[in-house]
Amino acid sequence: xxxxxxxxxxxxxxxxxxxxxxxxxxxxxxxxxxxxxxxxxxxxxxxxxxxxxxxxxxxxxxxxxxxxxxxxxxxxxxxxxxxxxxxxxxxxxxxxxxxxxxxxxxxxxxxxxxxxxxxxxxxxxxxxxxxxxxxxxxxxxxxxxxxxxxxxxxxxxxxxxxxxxxxxxxxxxxxxxxxxxxxxxxxxxxxxxxxxxxxxxxxxxxxxxxxxxxxxxxxxxxxxxxxxxxxxxxxxxxxxxxxxxxxxxxxxxxxxxxxxxxxxxxxxxxxxxxxxxxxxxxxxxxxxxxxxxxxxxxxxxxxxxxxxxxxxxxxxxxxxxxxxxxxxxxxxxxxxxxxxxxxxxxxxxxxxxxxxxxxxxxxxxxxxxxxxxxxxxxxxxxxxxxxxxxxxxxxxxxxxxxxxxxxxxxxxxxxxxxxxxxxxxxxxxxxxxxxxxxxxxxxxxxxxxxxxxxxxxxxxxxxxxxxxxxxxxxxxxxxxxxxxxxxxxxxxxxxxxxxxxxxxxxxxxxxxxxxxxxxxxxxxxxxxxxxxxxxxxxxxxxxxxxxxxx
Numbered sequence: 001x002x003x004x005x006x007x008x009x010x011x012x013x014x015x016x017x018x019x020x021x022x023x024x025x026x027x028x029x030x031x032x033x034x035x036x037x038x039x040x041x042x043x044x045x046x047x048x049x050x051x052x053x054x055x056x057x058x059x060x061x062x063x064x065x066x067x068x069x070x071x072x073x074x075x076x077x078x079x080x081x082x083x084x085x086x087x088x089x090x091x092x093x094x095x096x097x098x099x100x101x102x103x104x105x106x107x108x109x110x111x112x113x114x115x116x117x118x119x120x121x122x123x124x125x126x127x128x129x130x131x132x133x134x135x136x137x138x139x140x141x142x143x144x145x146x147x148x149x150x151x152x153x154x155x156x157x158x159x160x161x162x163x164x165x166x167x168x169x170x171x172x173x174x175x176x177x178x179x180x181x182x183x184x185x186x187x188x189x190x191x192x193x194x195x196x197x198x199x200x201x202x203x204x205x206x207x208x209x210x211x212x213x214x215x216x217x218x219x220x221x222x223x224x225x226x227x228x229x230x231x232x233x234x235x236x237x238x239x240x241x242x243x244x245x246x247x248x249x250x251x252x253x254x255x256x257x258x259x260x261x262x263x264x265x266x267x268x269x270x271x272x273x274x275x276x277x278x279x280x281x282x283x284x285x286x287x288x289x290x291x292x293x294x295x296x297x298x299x300x301x302x303x304x305x306x307x308x309x310x311x312x313x314x315x316x317x318x319x320x321x322x323x324x325x326x327x328x329x330x331x332x333x334x335x336x337x338x339x340x341x342x343x344x345x346x347x348x349x350x351x352x353x354x355x356x357x358x359x360x361x362x363x364x365x366x367x368x369x370x371x372x373x374x375x376x377x378x379x380x381x382x383x384x385x386x387x388x389x390x391x392x393x394x395x396x397x398x399x400x401x402x403x404x405x406x407x408x409x410x411x412x413x414x415x416x417x418x419x420x421x422x423x424x425x426x427x428x429x430x431x432x433x434x435x436x437x438x439x440x441x442x443x444x445x446x447x448x449x450x451x452x453x454x455x456x457x458x459x460x461x462x463x464x465x466x467x468x469x470x471x472x473x474x475x476x477x478x479x480x481x482x483x484x485x486x487x488x489x490x491x492x493x494x495x496x497x498x499x500x501x502x503x504x505x506x507x508x509x510x511x512x513x514x515x516x517x518x519x520x521x522x523x524x525x526x527x528x529x530x531x532x533x534x535x536x537x538x539x540x541x542x543x544x545x546x547x548x549x550x
Contacts, residue, residue: 020140045080064091078135079108126155144182178206244500258287259484266293269320273343279527280477321345337484341377374476439495451495466509
């Protein structure tokens with residue numbers, strides 16, 4: 001019997017990623033239960049004001065605050081914040097650029113006036129020293145904020161960078177996609193999003209505008225969260241490593257019961273990729289690692305990693321790209337997983353049409369173990385399918401005998417799945433994984449992982465200085481090594497293991513940065529940090545991710 005998908009991490013407010021419509025549905029359920037709208041606004045405003053005092057207290061006390069108030073309930077939240085800061089002794093001003101507003105927001109405006117909080121008659125000075133608390137439009141924005149607001153926000157960033165905090169969603173950003181709705185958005189040093197994390201705020205497109213993202217908890221009842229879909233995307237953070245679904249290997253298992261992995265990697269032109277993929281695979285704990293690559297690569301590799309067995313040496317074309325046509329069929333026997341891609345180099349399309357590699361792809365389709373495709377493995381599949389194999393990439397993948405994991409960046413994803421490439425990453429990855437029946441890591445500043453059954457995960461943080469040539473080779477090797485162990489342990493390659501691998505890889509970069517500095521965030525240093533990951537048996541213990549010594 002196939003085991004049920006791993007429920008990881010918890011489906012709670014800390015991990016849920018929601019669209020604007022889904023957040024509105026949660027609020028509607030609360031209101032239908034009898035909770036007054038006024039009570040929820042008060043709860044949000046009190047929590048936000050407390051967090052702002054904790055995070056920005058010295059600046060608020062020294063320079064004061066200007067609250068930019070919009071016409072809706074985001075503006076109402078801002079007015080509750082203004083009230084609480086005023087009562088805490090902070091010099092607060094209001095700017096309300098909209099003549100009309102919702103009744104509850106208007107009520108809070110009257111109360112602020114009664115308290116003596118001044119309201120600016122003219123647009124504020126963008127160079128002012130006060131901390132701007134932006135509560136203009138918030139959730140579910142659908143159009144640009146307008147030329148006047150965009151100009152003001154742009155001048156604020158130019159004349160007082162780091163001087164704006166956004167409440168819930170920065171003005172000018174789509175809360176679902178993270179894309180800028182106009183020419184500019186509010187550029188926040190800190191965004192305090194309320195209740196649940198809006199999925200647009202963690203997309204690559206939003207990172208430059210959001211700044212430090214923080215969820216301000218509202219203590220939402222479990223019954224309210226039941227308004228969400230059964231499999232919403234989940235945000236992953238460092239703490240989730242301790243509960244990740246690491247492969248559970250029997251204590252008495254021998255080396256061939258702890259993962260048998262073949263790497264098809266390393267051409268004459270890109271020899272280093274094989275070394276990096278091996279480093280990632282070795283860091284995973286996979287016990288049997290073999291290599292098929294260009295002649296000469298194996299000899300260099302074994303000198304540095306003597307535990308690796310060279311299974312085959314393959315020829316390269318005149319440009320130094322690895323030729324797969326002569327791969328011995330026996331090389332694919334007795335494997336739990338195969339990684340194809342790092343450092344292969346390109347292959348001219350006419351050669352594929354001539355059928356030089358088509359037989360290899362037909363054998364790979366029949367491979368019962370896990371197939372992991374990365375880099376030029378993905379590109380070669382994209383070239384092979386239509387002219388030679390007579391089908392789309394999704395169709396070829398969907399007819400694979402064993403499970404498949406893909407680790408593309410954006411351009412590789414577009415070559416394989418052009419029909420989904422223009423969608424936001426969460427949606428694109430989910431559509432592709434479902435159509436092709438694969439586990440998929442769509443790599444980016446905040447990588448997305450998707451399973452064919454609809455589960456999706458997104459990384460909440462990563463080290464940008466680790467984005468270097470070769471880092472993807474380490475990730476591919478690490479994913480393949482963990483996948484081989486999962487197959488050896490239970491015969492299944494749950495994409496939750498793929499998500500755990502992506503999370504560990506990202507956290508390794510952060511640990512290296514913290515321990516040794518940004519200049520040391522090299523692929524080999526990150527592989528060394530991954531090797532220090534030591535979860536307790538069953539994946540329940542606190543992991544130790546040691547920064548590599550460099």
